[in-house]
Amino acid sequence: MATSYINHNLTLLAHLRGILIALGEAEQIPDESHALFVERFDELVKALPNIPEERHLGQDMICQVFHRYPQIAHLVPRDLLWFFGGDCLHFMPEEEIAQFQDLEERRFAAEEKGEPFDWGQERQLLSLPEQTAKH
Template structure:
């Protein structure tokens, strides 16, 4: 059984796949290459729960391809997926966003060390609000 963190990222991938399918149905892209891309995306969805580490490079490759091949939906790619797969995906995140995610990871690690629960979404909201407050 996948961890809650892994389940969350799988849900984000399924959501992104839904967007990709809709893009193909709108006939905004060449169908043949899009079908092959979706097949590789499905491979990632199948491999990730079985072997998260082995699927890391495939995830990086596919997310980078989503942004490069389909720039019209790049803004819809969940930022948590870019951070999760890391590597080349991090090139698509500005420094401020990388700092936010690094702080989140540090807080998660600290909570784990103390045996305390950690709510990624709540912490992300709190850090986001703190960042907004500091920029206005």
């Protein structure tokens, strides 16, 4: 798996962690339970670059975010749902899944050719026609 793709998702996980920390600081949730959740979240982030196959743990964590913190569900980066897959895909509409499948195919094609692939940039480029049509 390409390092830049993992790094892209690690950046998104760091962003989500910041949201979780802010939620705890706002005292909107029980502190002890939340602190343990953030600790488990940090363990996942730390292990992920070394063991990307352990994504099932990430699936569980992201699904828990939706169930434990529904008030921030709309802030969870969509790329993370795709990255972890499995049960996380239940939170995505079919059209969005199709878009991510297209990105994934482009990524694999680029890797097979030995070409660089910037997931974030390609994701933006893929969404440009939709944005242009909305204006």
